[in-house]
Amino acid sequence: MDFRTTVERARRLGQLHAEYKPLVLPTVWDVWSARTAAAAGFPALTIGSHPLADSRGAADQEGQTFEEVLAAVRPIIAAVDVPVSVDLESGYGHQPADLIAGLTEVGGAGLNVEDTVHSQGGRVRSTQEHADYVAGLRAAADDAGVPVWVNARTDLFKHARDASAVLDEVIERLRALERAGADSVYPVGIQDDDELLAAVTGAVAVPVNSTAHPARHDLDRFRRLGVGRVTNGPLLQLAVTDAVKDMLGPWRP
Template identity: 50%
Template sequence: MTSLETLAKTLLELHQPGNPVVLPTVWDAWSANIAVTAGFSGLTMGSHPVADSIGRADGEGMSFDELLARVSQVTASVEVPVSVDIESGYGLEPLQLIDGLLAAGAVGLNIEDTVHSEGKRLRGATEHADLVRGLREAADAAGVHVVVNARTDLFLRQDGEESDRLDRAIARLTLAAEAGADVLYPVGRHPDADLRRLATDLPLPINAIAQPGTPVKSHFADLGVARISFGPFLQAALGTEATNLLAAWK
């Protein structure tokens, strides 16, 4: 069995600006095996599709233990590195989060700055960076370089004035980079010019969200993106296809 440290190193090395790794967003062992059989070398588990798969709501409607149960099933069934969306951290300490993920076999995480357990407030930029720093220190203490993908929800929430939102996101994510993040995730659908600027001005590889089908990987590569994931869109596309298949049998 491949060691966690080797899997973490592999995951980190896959992030190449201009040659993005596509990490299909999966939610259980079935979807994970479909993605690996299709030839993908890493996976991410999204909170929204995982929650949907167990009848819970996104936004920490499931517990961290429920999430870890799914993660363990996925990592037991595939040999590729797995990153996990841990939302805003479930109100837990960094050491608890890192220990739980490593015990479940995950080697990467997404951490967002919307605090679901506190009325969905937005963490301050320094506060979010401090959480990233805590996660990095906990991972270092565990001896595994867990790949930390620091996310900001500024665009998703349309927080503050649009005129300076891009600048604020860059400043916020730069603090996260300085605190020990490996990847930066300005989640949302961005105009090409904005995505290019994010890829250019941020000091670390960036993650872009995509919808299966279009635009193609090369489009994101040209913009300097290093990582592509699908959020809830892959599961939604499969759900639509399943609905169409079943419609003929009603």
């Protein structure tokens, strides 16, 4: 994609986060789903690692290489006229500068990066390590001249037996990510917990991302809780799968 177009899309993605409270970015996985979501009127999209992997017969949690992911997302990004952010999991073992170079070369306007390091047995980065990685992404994007939107994810709630017991640690991590240059933060696994969502949205100044199911969750609820950004993770693809099964059921031989 033309460099100027990539820069324009990245800038637009930043503007959209300021214009919408919250900004809803449907999580897509191929050209069809991206075109469908864009045609439905959404001004920006995300590509999720889990649905992308499922669509390609690969495993989530870095079952694809970075190069394979770039090759897969390139035609998706090119198929629509709206900014597209790409889930880059924990970075596929690459340095931040490599991620930014590859992402911007295929036209990506933003990225998601998590702290569970799948290439190293699923260990979780420390707060400082994850903040340093995000700071490296921010610096690389600045050096490239592309205002890539960095959505910094933490899996601490997801890994905890008792999510409320790690709230203070999560808030410390989110604030460190914000200081490191994250444009938004993403504490996964609490989309159904009003108390935890309100606690994290009140603890940071940047938008907080929440996962949402397109049929089971309510946008107004997320708005009331202060959520600034909504994506679907694998839930939109799962909802589509359920709908297709229901439609096909009566036609079984």
